[in-house]
Amino acid sequence: MKRLHLVSWLAAALVVAACGSTGGGGTSNTNSYSGKTIKLGAILSITGAGGVYGPQSRDGMNLAVKQINNSGGVNGAQIALTINDDASLQPQSAQVAQKLIQEEQDLALLGPTLSNSAVAVHPLAESLKTPILAVSTTGINIVPNCNAPSTVPCKYVFRDSLGEETAIPDNIKSYAADSHPSTGVLLVAQDDKFSSDGGTIVQKTVGQYNINLLKTIKFNKAEADLSPYVTQAVQLKPDVIFITSLGNIPSKIMTEARKQGWTGQFLGGNGFNTATVSKAAGDAGKGARSASAWYLGNTFPSNQDFVTAYRAEYNKDPDQFAAQGYAAIKILADAAKRANLTFTDLAGDRDKLRAAMESVNIQTPLGPFQFTSTHDVKQTVWVIAMDGVGGFTLVHQINAS
């Protein structure tokens, strides 16, 4: 037995050596990938406040890894993805990133889940010349200016999540064209970056569509009862209430506003785009509109495949975060496939991967996917409305320009 093992090891070693020598020939040779491992590290908020989103991203990513590895890998190389929890804390997020880059020697990173962690992690990855693909962050100054206020574009930072700077104006524009509202009130959570970013974008946008913003009402996330704020908004009798906030807050505001008898239109941002919010808002949320990077019923074939596979794997429907996590792995796999990796020179491989990412052009659940010249997403935007029973209906489809 022992001898047999030795023989097979020797044989394997010879094969590897042979492949190595041909691979070193300089021409693109897919065989140099076989038997290798492409190490990826995801930094996600599995516990803590971001735990509402992180696990969905994780499930989407794991599904993509499983599919790719089961169908021969990336030119024969297997993807090894580690999911690392940052507990929704900014310092811990950066510490984890450093470990993944320098100790685990991951080829590329994904994440982090929350915008305020991203503004710590992305500059770090940039300075350590490691590609990082944001999968859920939608705030301002994510790409390309990860080192804002410096205007030098970050070379290694990408994102496949739709920025609020695109989504919120698209949403307001389409509703203004449909219904010509004249007054609005903004309810914004002031103590997290994501919500504050969204509020700023609403304030900048409404003027273009002749909506008079009567009042901006700020509140803190840790607020026991939002009724006083809602009362204040409702008493102004606006046509539209804009809500930029996270978690369950949009649904709480909607429920309360409807109870107080207000019948206008809710417009929001990425905070609306999860089934949990639609479900929690129920009837009160019916018709509330937002622009989304993805929706369950979108008819791209790659999305239908994704939804079917996701349901089979996890026995539930995917959401936007799962779709973006899934797409992220596909994007990295495609780039890795074309990057002609050496698997010996890590810094060189990271650079090759970065360059290959810039020319990604694949089908994903988000639709045909490319990065813009600023590493942001270029994709179809869906204006969707809550359907009152935990799902969404399509209102408009805005194709990538």
Next chain:
Amino acid sequence: MDFFVQLFTDPVAFWNSHTLLIAQIGINSIIASSMFIVLFSGQLSLAAPGFMAIGAYTAVLMDLYWHTPLALNIAAGVVLAGATGVLVGLPVLRLRGVFLAIATIGFIEALRLGVILNLPITGEGLGLKNVNPDPLGGIYLVLVSLAVVLFLVWRLTKGRLGAAWAAIRQDELAALSQGINVARYKMIAFVLSAVLAGFGGALESHLQTFIDPGDQQYGVTRAVQVLSFAVLGGSGQFLGPVVGALVVTSLPWIFLQAQNYINVVTGLFLIAVIVFRPQGIVGRGGLAIIRPWWWPHRNVRAPSPG
């Protein structure tokens, strides 16, 4: 346990891939020292995160608008934190125990929610981008600072000041009757603690690309964390809080295997340490701070005041 294995088998690689963690431990140790000084003088003040915020925002804003050198920025943060310490200390220091703790919580939350989140200059809820951060290289500055801070705190506690503080902590009335100017020494401790917290905050901001006004940074959550450094480590000796900061900050790394249940494990750890070593990991006395008069205290011996 990989964490320890690597720490002992390959310390160089460990250092290279954990500089952020080590720097955070260093900063937390400085802030824990700030907590130590108030506890050592018998005051349960939780104001440290407020002073950290003042130090951090001052330093970053000076850099942003006036492009002044780092040393000056940090110095300005420290001075402003100290000055605020005087202003806050004057009214609150006659409070004791839990009352002081709650008043200082009022201070930090009023500062964070009322001021920082509403001033355009601090970036409100958007946070503040630091233009010249040095997350990886800042570690040397942090470690040198920590050494200096620890030396100073050690000297202070061994000197006349420390003796007065210890006397006040053990029995305020007795200290008063010995002719110790209790109010003055308490004020000195409070302001020194503010200065150290301001320094820690300014230093921390230098490592961060983004100043986040969140609760975990400058709110009650941070205050409770800093308190746990001091109480777990032991507040009778200047090294106690540093050990506490070291242990608490590395907990998520030590218990990596706990994965999603990390907070269950952390909670069990806190309870176990405090139940089996109520005096903290280091040292014997020092916790005798807010003891009601009837709470038995046979086992607690503080360092003798002299």
Next chain:
Amino acid sequence: MDQQILNAIFIGSIYALFAVGYTLVFGVLDILNLAHSAVFMLGAAVTYSLVVNHGQAFWLACIVGVVVSGVMGLVIEHVCLRPLRRRKAPPIAALISTIGLALIIVAAIEQGQTGSFFAWLWVDGPNSVAFPAGTFPNPTWHVGDLTLEAAKVAIIPISIVLMLVLGYVIRYTQVGRGLRAVAENPRAAQLMGLDVDRMISLTLVISSALGGLAGILFGAALGDINPYIGRDNVEVRGLAVIVLGGMGSVPGAVVGGYLLGFIEVGALVALGSSARGGVAFAALFLMLVLRPQGLFGAQLRERI
């Protein structure tokens, strides 16, 4: 009358109910029980889980929720407080041990997801949920400009009755006299033949049951149950309430609760939303500086 006044009264009731248990423990033990907010959340979570995941009737689930919360009081006493008393640790140690327990409770709910270890307790992880419509009758009336929602309105009499009962028990019954004796002087109480440990256990059971009930009412009326409702929404405000009313004073906590409700809503109306965030804490700070004994703390010695 304005809707905002109703809003203030309503949230004031929740604050008061939460703070009564908080202040009771402080009155008897001189300890801040930082696990109280976790019990508040647990009460709501258990009730929700029984109704939605285990198909029980709402009223039964409420009772179980209150009982479980009360039992958590015993856990707090036996795990976090009694061992420290035995070891003669100073009360600051109890701050840390109760924080530890709160962390565990919150993490257990947060990790309660389908297929996980805690799935029997909770399946919604960190997500926020609400009782499905129809779980309990909840009509909404519109009177002029006012909106009255049954679940919110009901909290007001429930809180007042409970607090009156608690006040009566403390003031006029054997048990209440025992509690007051322990609060006054535990050693003397022991010499008088009172079982001090039992009295302390009882205090924690009452306090935690009230905290759990407050959580259930909060979850039912606000449609918001998640692992963080205690920590984020009431823990620090609860401190403000008991300080405003006078630490350890039960009637003080009631008045403090309503006062904080009016301060918060009043600040929003009068000063606008940006200034309002820090107002509750500024009030807390000022109250401690100007009148540390609180509104009702005239006789600091006799507390509950």
